[in-house]
Amino acid sequence: MSDTDAITIMKQEVGRAAAQRVQSNTIVGLGTGSTTAYAIQFIGARLKSGELQNIKGIPTSFQARVLAKKYGIPLTTLDEVDHIDIAIDGADEVDPQKNLIKGGGAAHTQEKIVDSLAAQFIVVVDSGKLVDSLGSTFLLPVEVLPMAVTPVMKAIEALGGKPELRMGVKKAGPVVTDQGNLVVDVKFDRIENPGELEKTLNNLPGVLENGLFVNVADVILVGEVIEGQPTVREL
Numbered sequence: 322m323s324d325t326d327a328i329t330i331m332k333q334e335v336g337r338a339a340a341q342r343v344q345s346n347t348i349v350g351l352g353t354g355s356t357t358a359y360a361i362q363f364i365g366a367r368l369k370s371g372e373l374q375n376i377k378g379i380p381t382s383f384q385a386r387v388l389a390k391k392y393g394i395p396l397t398t399l400d401e402v403d404h405i406d407i408a409i410d411g412a413d414e415v416d417p418q419k420n421l422i423k424g425g426g427a428a429h430t431q432e433k434i435v436d437s438l439a440a441q442f443i444v445v446v447d448s449g450k451l452v453d454s455l456g457s458t459f460l461l462p463v464e465v466l467p468m469a470v471t472p473v474m475k476a477i478e479a480l481g482g483k484p485e486l487r488m489g490v491k492k493a494g495p496v497v498t499d500q501g502n503l504v505v506d507v508k509f510d511r512i513e514n515p516g517e518l519e520k521t522l523n524n525l526p527g528v529l530e531n532g533l534f535v536n537v538a539d540v541i542l543v544g545e546v547i548e549g550q551p552t553v554r555e556l
């Protein structure tokens with residue numbers, strides 16, 4: 322099995338395992354990204370088969386909304402409900418304390434709102450996302466209002482970070498978020514205290530939200546392939 326096939330299988334299996342945890346008559350936060358896409362697909366399949374009934378989804382992005390519609394999951398909004406029972410979402414890095422870096426798909430602002438409100442937030446990742454220390458493999462995404470991007474990048478440099486504006490692929494110019502903002506990806510040599518850094522960054526005028534999710538995740542489901550066999554374990 323190629324590495325690409327193994328990653329796809331891990332994502333599918335962990336998405337399936339998370340979808341199995343959704344119960345009837347619940348409000349479900351629908352995360353963003355390639356791993357959560359499988360969870361959305363499997364929730365839709367359970368609804369279609371009648372195994373699951375009366376689910377309402379709250380999407381965290383344009384992508385999640387499109388997938389929910391494709392797989393027949395009825396949607397609602399935070400104005401219509403007073404709670405979220407469960408949220409399922411991916412991550413770019415997970416540390417041993419279950420803290421996360423998210424935002425590889427530029428969706429971390431809406432994700433943090435929905436995931437934080439959920440009574441249970443389940444993270445779905447393949448084993449390659451597990452790290453000893455946040456920031457070791459992935460740059461930290463920060464969503465910034467366009468008119469503030471230059472002063473915010475200078476302020477991030479003063480904090481010891483190396484910021485770069487995220488550029489589009491198959492699109493000229495920068496990535497634009499679902500909110501119409503820009504994303505600055507930041508390399509920090511070491512993130513000693515993720516909780517402090519999360520607050521410090523969000524305090525910079527012009528920053529909307531950053532991708533550090535501290536004390537938000539309840540359950541981490543990790544997809545692995547061991548001796549050719551896909552398995553899912555819980556952290």
Ligand SMILES: O=C[C@H](O)[C@H](O)[C@H](O)COP(=O)(O)O
Pocket residue numbers: 352353354355356357410411412413423424425426427428429432
């Ligand atoms: O902005 C995107 C999200 O935070 C994703 O959940 C994260 O980037 C993980 O995505 P994937 O499952 O595609 O690796």
